[in-house]
Amino acid sequence: MIHVKDMSKMIGISIVSFCAVFVCALFLNFYLDLIPAKALIHTDAAKILYEAQCSTAKVVSIVSGGCLLFTTAVLLCFDIGHYIDARSRQLGVLKALGWPGFSVALHFWAFGPPVLAGTALGYAGAHLFMPVFYETQNKDGFLPDISIAFHPGLCLCLVFVPAAFFSLLAIACSYIKLKVPALRLIREQSLQKAVPAKRETDLPFLQELKKSNVRQRKSLVFFLTFSVFCFASTTQMSGSMTELSSPLMAYMILSIGVLLAAVTLLIATTSVIRANRKTIAMMKAFGYRAGECSRAVLDGYRPWTYLGFALGTVYQYVLLKLTVTVVFRDFEDIPAYEFDVPAMFLSLAAFLILYETVLWGYTKQMKKISLKEIMLD
Amino acid sequence: MITVKDLHKFYGSGGSRSEVLKGISLDIEEGEFAVILGASGSGKSTFLNVVSGLEAADGGSVCYEDQDISRMNDAQASRFRKEIVGFVFQQYFLLPGLTVDKNVKMGADLAGNKNYRSLIEAVGLGDKLKKYPHELSGGEQQRVSIARALAKKPKVLYLDEPTGALDEATGRRVLDLLCRLQRELGFTMVMVTHNQNIAQTAGTVLSMNSGRIVERRRNSSPKTAYEIAW
Ligand SMILES: Nc1ncnc2c1ncn2[C@@H]1O[C@H](COP(=O)(O)OP(=O)(O)O)[C@@H](O)[C@H]1O
Ligand SMILES: [Mg+2]
Numbered sequence: 001m002i003h004v005k006d007m008s009k010m011i012g013i014s015i016v017s018f019c020a021v022f023v024c025a026l027f028l029n030f031y032l033d034l035i036p037a038k039a040l041i042h043t044d045a046a047k048i049l050y051e052a053q054c055s056t057a058k059v060v061s062i063v064s065g066g067c068l069l070f071t072t073a074v075l076l077c078f079d080i081g082h083y084i085d086a087r088s089r090q091l092g093v094l095k096a097l098g099w100p101g102f103s104v105a106l107h108f109w110a111f112g113p114p115v116l117a118g119t120a121l122g123y124a125g126a127h128l129f130m131p132v133f134y135e136t137q138n139k140d141g142f143l144p145d146i147s148i149a150f151h152p153g154l155c156l157c158l159v160f161v162p163a164a165f166f167s168l169l170a171i172a173c174s175y176i177k178l179k180v181p182a183l184r185l186i187r188e189q190s191l192q193k194a195v196p197a198k199r200e201t202d203l204p205f206l207q208e209l210k211k212s213n214v215r216q217r218k219s220l221v222f223f224l225t226f227s228v229f230c231f232a233s234t235t236q237m238s239g240s241m242t243e244l245s246s247p248l249m250a251y252m253i254l255s256i257g258v259l260l261a262a263v264t265l266l267i268a269t270t271s272v273i274r275a276n277r278k279t280i281a282m283m284k285a286f287g288y289r290a291g292e293c294s295r296a297v298l299d300g301y302r303p304w305t306y307l308g309f310a311l312g313t314v315y316q317y318v319l320l321k322l323t324v325t326v327v328f329r330d331f332e333d334i335p336a337y338e339f340d341v342p343a344m345f346l347s348l349a350a351f352l353i354l355y356e357t358v359l360w361g362y363t364k365q366m367k368k369i370s371l372k373e374i375m376l377d
Numbered sequence: 378m379i380t381v382k383d384l385h386k387f388y389g390s391g392g393s394r395s396e397v398l399k400g401i402s403l404d405i406e407e408g409e410f411a412v413i414l415g416a417s418g419s420g421k422s423t424f425l426n427v428v429s430g431l432e433a434a435d436g437g438s439v440c441y442e443d444q445d446i447s448r449m450n451d452a453q454a455s456r457f458r459k460e461i462v463g464f465v466f467q468q469y470f471l472l473p474g475l476t477v478d479k480n481v482k483m484g485a486d487l488a489g490n491k492n493y494r495s496l497i498e499a500v501g502l503g504d505k506l507k508k509y510p511h512e513l514s515g516g517e518q519q520r521v522s523i524a525r526a527l528a529k530k531p532k533v534l535y536l537d538e539p540t541g542a543l544d545e546a547t548g549r550r551v552l553d554l555l556c557r558l559q560r561e562l563g564f565t566m567v568m569v570t571h572n573q574n575i576a577q578t579a580g581t582v583l584s585m586n587s588g589r590i591v592e593r594r595r596n597s598s599p600k601t602a603y604e605i606a607w
Binding site for chain 1: 431432451452455456457458459460462464470472473474475479482483484485486487529
């Protein structure tokens, strides 16, 4: 029921879980290896450095690892929900034919393997990267040699538990979704749950469509806002990281942040387009231009992306300020942290370019949507 | 006037390539009501899609007045559809998130038509303006889709089995509405159907069989939707 072709669309999930596990494994493993080294430390300088390293490892794995894990969970839930919505009709037919909901839902365990692939690769990748990482963390040689150890518990928690968890989550999600009457699924009514406008308006059609789109798809609004939030916070954070921590870490956070944001943004826009394929095809049949279609469908989300950007900017500022004032308060040579205006503008520019490129790509793709395709659907 | 000359259309490629339209030539006068009659799979929908500029032809030409539709690029075809064509589908294809009046507005805005509400009343849905498509019956949805197509003031209205998904009573009502509006407003109407009886309501009947027009008949005294058998 779930084909290889569908699995290839889940590559986003794999990428995100890869990133999350990569960062967490790197810092947590380092932290775990650092603990036994404590007995070998005698000088005061080394003690301070040791404490600093411990806090950094903890803060980074909690903050960025936690963020990434949260993103992964949001992304997965979104994808699972979307996947099931897209197959609403097939699932409804199965149910109407008398298949018990639970045995259909069980098929959704297949969401586990892409996660497992991502987490396993992320864990392996972290171990490959560890020698370089350990060396930069101790480049002054104050600390005794920290050897890389393999922690089975960590491996279990970061690789297998998430995969199992998301398999179960997918099964539970689909089971709940399948509880509605078969006919509703077949008519795809869960998708067309019309949310009436609060106020009666008499705007031009394209604007009505824009507004209704945002109104009908709150989860997408949230998801898109969230992905821009992640992008804004990670890119700006990495800018400040170069001063506060090592450039290596800054690059790592930066590349992971950009990758994550790109993946989530792509997934979000893809689902907007997919959810609107029929509408777009219909509008094109009536003679609306591809550009008009894409603007009507995607422009409504634009204010929300800006909101996400603003929130992400504030969030990273508060987070770094807190980190500097609370965690590192005992250290004298930590530079004072100020809001980084150029970093913000750079990040904003990068975001605009990314967003516009995605929009442009979809406008091109929209030209290819044919009515035929949806009529045969 | 619509002039079709030696129209060819293929689907698939290589070994599975099949010719769906095998050299169709015909013309349809302005203000005419023509029915294209043929069994399922004979290529009627394909023909309608190509003639209305929704799909490209693989050979031959389709002209509307002096514009060659088969030579148009995407932007030109889109403009042609905007200015000339109205389309009604068997499955209605209303926009699910929008109410009846907004759905009709989708057509009306293309022609700057401010008076679209009167069309909704003309199709008998004046009291359902604020309903969503899934709150309507099949016949009502089809009437909305007709209002939507007419709201853009098309010069030619194409209909692909507009009554195919409706029961007899509803089907008659929709067909009657179409025939009356066509006579009142005077647009050209091309309807595809596999129902022999419906053909009796049209002025011209073109019979199609496996990708070819096999017969062209003029009907001097078309019947109304309530006079034909179903
Ligand atoms: N996209 C397509 N790809 C391949 N074959 C197609 C496609 N669309 C239609 N066909 C084939 O073309 C033939 C005519 O289809 P169609 O025009 O839909 O017939 P009708 O509307 O008269 O029932 C059928 O045999 C159908 O299988
Ligand atoms: Mg057909």
